[in-house]
Amino acid sequence: MIRIALVSLALLALNAEALADDARPGGIAMIDVGAANEAQPNVRYNGKPVLVMQDGGRWIAAVGIPLDIEPGTIEIDVGDERRSVSVQEHSYVEQRLFVDRKYVAVSQASLDRIGRERKIIDAALNRFVDTPIESIRMLAPVDGRRSSSFGLRRFFNDEPRAPHKGMDIAAVVGTPVLSALAGEVVATGDYYFNGQTVIVDHGQGLISLYCHLNAIGVEEGEHLEAGDVLGEVGKTGRVTGAHLHFGIYLNGTAVDPAILLAAVEE
Ligand SMILES: [Zn+2]
Structure with missing residues (x-):
């Protein structure tokens, strides 16, 4: 395997802060799910575990939204509570x-x-x-x-x-x-x-x-x-x-x- 030094690797230092919430079908909802000094919350969508990472002293969940979903509201489980996230309309070609x-x-x-x-x-x-x-x-x-x-x-x-x-x-x-x-x-x-x-x-x-x-x-x-x-x-x-x-x-x-x-x- 060959390794290539890439100038653009510096971009990886950017963190989630630069990632905007993009809650549309086929998009990603970024949700604040608690303070980072607390235990990592268990986040689920449709029963499946969701990516959680730390950013700016917070736990942030990044939820992949299915392409075939109707715009409206989806429910995300954060620990024992349910959160509603609104999914915007987006028209694909x-x-x-x-x-x-x-x-x-x-x-x-x-x-x-x-x-x-x-x-x-x-x-x-x-x-x-x-x-x-x-x-x-x-x-x-x-x-x-x-x-x-x-x-x-x-x-x-x-x-x-x-x-x-x-x-x-x-x-x-x-x-x-x-x-x-x-x-x-x-x-x-x-x-x-x-x-x-x-x-x-x-x-x-x-x-x-x-x-x-x-x-x-x-x-x-x-x-x-x-x-x-x-x-x-x-x-x-x-x-x-x-x-x-x-x-x-x-x-x-x-x-x-x-x-x-x-x-x-x-
Ligand atoms: Zn292709």
């Missing part, structure tokens, strides 16, 4: 494609494979390891043009497909892909849709996903620092061109990676 059926249909053998892989991927994305986390600010895993296609709702021949749950970053095949934050490699594989993939667990239910890689440069169980190279940009899996699909998950739900990337890097 719709894309309607009309394609020959043979390009949409998937064989039974492929469906079986997709089902097996889905279990492995879901297990990795739903992990929760209760290790302390100082900041959820991330660095861009690859330099390149970032699309704003998170949340894009796609229809093939009027049939709804799963919304796009990540950020696509265009770059040429072979460009190094960096771990966006320190963590442990918890899954690597060559999957039907995602192609060659690496999944990194950063602790507290914060997971990052790197897809369509040309090559994987790490092994499961390996510890990575932010900025460590984990593979190369590629076009494996179901893609039309070389790019990195970068996904971020909190409490098992996909959130918009743009929220966690430092904007000042541009």
Whole structure:
């Protein structure tokens, strides 16, 4: 594994204070859940443990809000009490494609494979390891043009497909892909849709996903620092061109990676 010194690592010194509350479907609600000199509160959403970190003498919970939720109010459990958090409306772009059926249909053998892989991927994305986390600010895993296609709702021949749950970053095949934050490699594989993939667990239910890689440069169980190279940009899996699909998950739900990337890097 190669380590690259990055000027942008200094950005990791920024902490949650710089992260605004962004409570929309696919966003992150930042909630003050108590003084940091008290025990770490147990925070849950939909029964799942939620990331909690210290910031400015407070415990702050970062709750991933599902893309498919209706705007309104969600309930967060903080210890024995319930907190209401209001979720703002946000409209995501719709894309309607009309394609020959043979390009949409998937064989039974492929469906079986997709089902097996889905279990492995879901297990990795739903992990929760209760290790302390100082900041959820991330660095861009690859330099390149970032699309704003998170949340894009796609229809093939009027049939709804799963919304796009990540950020696509265009770059040429072979460009190094960096771990966006320190963590442990918890899954690597060559999957039907995602192609060659690496999944990194950063602790507290914060997971990052790197897809369509040309090559994987790490092994499961390996510890990575932010900025460590984990593979190369590629076009494996179901893609039309070389790019990195970068996904971020909190409490098992996909959130918009743009929220966690430092904007000042541009
Ligand atoms: Zn993508």
